Amino acid sequence: MERDFTVLFRVRPSFLPTTSSPPLISTDDSQTQATVLEPRTNIHTSATHTEHAFTSDQCYLPSAQTEDLFSTHVEPLIPFVLSGGYATVLAYGQTGSGKTHTLSACSRLAITSLFASNADKCDVTLQAIEIYGKNKVNDLFDASNARVLIAENIAGSSTFAKATTKTVLTAEEMLAQVEGAWAQRITRGTEKNPQSSRSHALIRIMCQPKRDKNATPGVLQLVDLAGSERAADHSPASGATSNATRMAETVAINTSLMTLKSCIRARTSPAPPPTTGNAGAAAPHIPFRSSKLTLALKEAFDLYSRQPTHTLFIATASPDQVDIAATLNTFRYASALVSSPHARIELQPDPLGRNVFFWSSARLSEWLLKYGAPILSSNNVAGLVDGIDGARFAKLPEGDFYARIQNASTGPWGGKQEAAAKELYLKWWKLVIASRTLSQKALEEQWKLRQAEKVRAEEEETRQDKEVQRLMRLPGIAAAPTTA
Ligand SMILES: Nc1ncnc2c1ncn2[C@@H]1O[C@H](COP(=O)(O)OP(=O)(O)OP(=O)(O)O)[C@@H](O)[C@H]1O
Structure with a gap:
C-alpha cells in the first residue's frame, strides 16, 4: 500500500548574530533522519544535549535551495494533478520558520511547470481563501465577499462554496492572480517575524480535462498555515491593532492547529492490536469536521479516498536554540505521518x-x-x-x-x-x-x-x-x- 503523504523537514538559516556550533539540527547521509539536539543544563552547570531523532522523506538544512525541494517533490505532483489526482502542498511550523518563504516560491514554480505540462488540455480555474480568527473565511479575490462557505458536497468532497472562481489561460495570468491573492492575506509584525501571516491561506487550482467534462477535476491545493506561536512571540501592538486582538489571533491560530494535530493523530495512532477478537473494530474517526481548516483539508487527511490523493507536508523549523521546543513539536507530528499512517481506503x-x-x-x-x-x-x-x-x-x-x-x-x-x-x-x-x-x-x-x-x-x-x-x-x- 503506497503512502499518500510525503514529509519534508526544512530548516531555515539562522538570523542571529551567533549560531550554535555544532548545529542543533543535522541529518544523516540518507538525508531522511534528522537529529535535533535539545540543550540541557545539568547541576554542575556544564551544558549537555538530549538527542532526538526524527524520520522524514527528506531533510533540507539551511544551505538547501527551494528549487531542489521543488524539483524533487513538488514537480512530480504536476502530472498527477493533470491526470485527475488531488495534491495538497502544505507548509506547517512555528511562526517565522519559513512557511511563506518556501510555499510562495514553490507555488510560482508549480504554476510555471503546470502550464509547461499541457495544462492547456484542461480548463484551469482558481480559488483563494483565508481562514482567519475563530471561523471567518475571507475570499482573497474579493474582499467584499462574505459568503464563502467551506462545506462538503453531496459526494463528500470539500468545497469552497460561493468563493470567487477565476478562469486562467496562461501561466502569467495565474502567477499574477496568485501573487495578488497572497498579498491580500492578513499579516502583522510580531517578535518573530516582521510580516507574520495571521491566517491560514489556501489556494486551489482545479484542472478539468477539456475532452471529458464528466471527469473529476485534478486539484493542486497550496496551503500556507499560520504559524504556531507563544504569547512571548508578540511584540507590543501598535496602531489600530490592540494587544487583545493579537492575543485573540494567537488563540484562534493555535486552536485550529490543534484540530489539525488531532487529524494527524487519528491518521497515525495505532489501530487496536490485530487479534481475532477485534478484527471487526471500527475504523479510526478522523475529526476533520471539527474546524474549518481541517474541513478544507479533508482530502489530505480523510481515510477514505474518492480520488487518488497525495499530500506533501513541509515541516519548517528554525535552527535556533530558543526555538528548539517548537522544532521538536513540529518534527514529532510530521514524522508520525512517515512512520505510522493508516493507508487510505479506496471505495x-x-x-x-x-x-x-x-x-x-x-x-x-x-x-x-x-x-x-x-x-x-x-x-x-x-x-x-x-x-x-x-x-x-x-x-x-x-x-x-x-x-x-x-x-x-x-x-x-x-x-x-x-x-x-x-x-x-x-x-x-x-x-x-x-x-x-x-x-x-x-x-x-x-x-x-x-x-x-x-x-x-x-x-x-x-x-x-x-x-x-x-x-x-x-x-x-x-x-x-x-x-x-
Ligand atoms: N530557507 C530560507 N532561506 C532564506 N530566508 C528564509 C528561509 N526561510 C525563511 N526565510 C526568511 O525568514 C523570514 C520568516 O519567514 P516566513 O515569513 O516565510 O515565515 P512563516 O513561517 O511564514 O512565518 P509566519 O507563520 O509568522 O507567517 C522571512 O524574512 C523569510 O524571507
Whole structure:
C-alpha cells in the first residue's frame, strides 16, 4: 500500500548574530533522519544535549535551495494533478520558520511547470481563501465577499462554496492572480517575524480535462498555515491593532492547529492490536469536521479516498536554540505521518449497482426513464442527462435539476409537470442519500477486511515462528555446528 503523504523537514538559516556550533539540527547521509539536539543544563552547570531523532522523506538544512525541494517533490505532483489526482502542498511550523518563504516560491514554480505540462488540455480555474480568527473565511479575490462557505458536497468532497472562481489561460495570468491573492492575506509584525501571516491561506487550482467534462477535476491545493506561536512571540501592538486582538489571533491560530494535530493523530495512532477478537473494530474517526481548516483539508487527511490523493507536508523549523521546543513539536507530528499512517481506503463499486456515485450516464438515463414518466421519455432523457454520470448528477443543485428537466421537456410545461419534477427530485435525492450511506458502509467493510487480513498474516507469522523454534529443538538440529 503506497503512502499518500510525503514529509519534508526544512530548516531555515539562522538570523542571529551567533549560531550554535555544532548545529542543533543535522541529518544523516540518507538525508531522511534528522537529529535535533535539545540543550540541557545539568547541576554542575556544564551544558549537555538530549538527542532526538526524527524520520522524514527528506531533510533540507539551511544551505538547501527551494528549487531542489521543488524539483524533487513538488514537480512530480504536476502530472498527477493533470491526470485527475488531488495534491495538497502544505507548509506547517512555528511562526517565522519559513512557511511563506518556501510555499510562495514553490507555488510560482508549480504554476510555471503546470502550464509547461499541457495544462492547456484542461480548463484551469482558481480559488483563494483565508481562514482567519475563530471561523471567518475571507475570499482573497474579493474582499467584499462574505459568503464563502467551506462545506462538503453531496459526494463528500470539500468545497469552497460561493468563493470567487477565476478562469486562467496562461501561466502569467495565474502567477499574477496568485501573487495578488497572497498579498491580500492578513499579516502583522510580531517578535518573530516582521510580516507574520495571521491566517491560514489556501489556494486551489482545479484542472478539468477539456475532452471529458464528466471527469473529476485534478486539484493542486497550496496551503500556507499560520504559524504556531507563544504569547512571548508578540511584540507590543501598535496602531489600530490592540494587544487583545493579537492575543485573540494567537488563540484562534493555535486552536485550529490543534484540530489539525488531532487529524494527524487519528491518521497515525495505532489501530487496536490485530487479534481475532477485534478484527471487526471500527475504523479510526478522523475529526476533520471539527474546524474549518481541517474541513478544507479533508482530502489530505480523510481515510477514505474518492480520488487518488497525495499530500506533501513541509515541516519548517528554525535552527535556533530558543526555538528548539517548537522544532521538536513540529518534527514529532510530521514524522508520525512517515512512520505510522493508516493507508487510505479506496471505495470499490457496489457489486449490486445500487450506489448512484458509480452509475454511468446510461444507467442514470434508465432510472430517470423508469421514474420520470410522464415528463421524461426516451426522446428527451438524453438531453437531460447530457453525458453526465451518476456522481456528477448527484452534485447538481436542486434548481439546476428542474432547469434541466424543463429544458429537455418537449411537451407543455405547467403546474402538473412541476409537481412531477419535484416528485422525481425527491426520489432521486433519497437515492443519493442512501448511496452515501452505502459508500460509508462499504468503506467500513473494507477497513474490517483489511484488519482481518492483518490478523491472518500475524497468525501465520506466529505459526511459522513456532514451527521454526520446534524444528530448532529437534535433537540432530540443535546439536549441529553452525556454518558461516
Ligand atoms: N530557507 C530560507 N532561506 C532564506 N530566508 C528564509 C528561509 N526561510 C525563511 N526565510 C526568511 O525568514 C523570514 C520568516 O519567514 P516566513 O515569513 O516565510 O515565515 P512563516 O513561517 O511564514 O512565518 P509566519 O507563520 O509568522 O507567517 C522571512 O524574512 C523569510 O524571507
